[in-house]
Amino acid sequence: MPRLDEPPVLLRAFEPADSVLVATAASDPLIPLISSVPPAPDPDLARTFIDRQHARLTDGDGYSFAIADSTSGEAVGQIGLWLAGMRDGRASVGYWVIAAHRGRGLAGHALTALSRWGLARPGIHRLELYVEPWNVASWRAAERAGYEREGLLRSWQQVGDQRRDMFMYSLLPQAAADRLRHPIIPRRGRRRGVRG
Numbered sequence: 001m002p003r004l005d006e007p008p009v010l011l012r013a014f015e016p017a018d019s020v021l022v023a024t025a026a027s028d029p030l031i032p033l034i035s036s037v038p039p040a041p042d043p044d045l046a047r048t049f050i051d052r053q054h055a056r057l058t059d060g061d062g063y064s065f066a067i068a069d070s071t072s073g074e075a076v077g078q079i080g081l082w083l084a085g086m087r088d089g090r091a092s093v094g095y096w097v098i099a100a101h102r103g104r105g106l107a108g109h110a111l112t113a114l115s116r117w118g119l120a121r122p123g124i125h126r127l128e129l130y131v132e133p134w135n136v137a138s139w140r141a142a143e144r145a146g147y148e149r150e151g152l153l154r155s156w157q158q159v160g161d162q163r164r165d166m167f168m169y170s171l172l173p174q175a176a177a178d179r180l181r182h183p184i185i186p187r188r189g190r191r192r193g194v195r196g
Helices: 015-026 045-056 106-119 137-145 173-181
Strands: 004-006 009-010 062-070 075-082 090-097 126-131 148-159 164-172
Touching: 004 106, 009 106, 015 045, 015 075, 015 137, 015 164, 015 173, 045 062, 045 106, 062 090, 062 106, 075 106, 106 137, 126 148, 137 164
Parallel strands: 090 126
Antiparallel strands: 004 009, 009 062, 062 075, 075 090, 126 164, 148 164
C-alpha cells in the first residue's frame, strides 16, 4: 500500500489506532449510509472495518487510504480509488471526513493527491465520482481538484432507505495536466473604492 505524503494531508494504510476514527464516523448520521463504516461505534466492528480496508487491495477492489493530517498523523477520514471499472479504463473515487475536521480543505487536498496518483496508474484513463446535489462542500472539493460535473443521475444510488440523485463528476488525464500547468488561484474580494 503506497503512502502519499502531500501536506497538509498524508494518505496511508489504515492502522489499528484508527479505530477511534472509525468509531467517530460510525456516529455520523450520513457516513455509514454512504460507505462501509459500521452503523454503530463498536470497537470490534471498527477493527473489522480496518481489516476489510487492508483486504481491498489484495482482493483487487482498489486502494483504501486513511486521510491523515500530515503534521500530527491523526486520521481524519477515508478516500478510496475503486477499480471495478478498470476493464473499461475507469476508476471511481469516494471520500469522507469526520465532522470535527470538515471546513479545513482536507478532503480537497486528499482528492487532489489521490487523483494525481490514480491517473498515473497504467490503464486508468478516467476518474469518476458521485455526489448528492445537497452536499455542496463535497462537490466544491471535487471542482477545486479539477473534476468537471457531467450531469445529474436521477435515482442513481440507494442511500439508507431512499434512492438518491447524484451529480456525476469526472477527471481526465489532460484536464489534470492542464490544471497542474495553470493552477486555479482563488479570487480575493475587491476592496470598496478600489478599481481594478
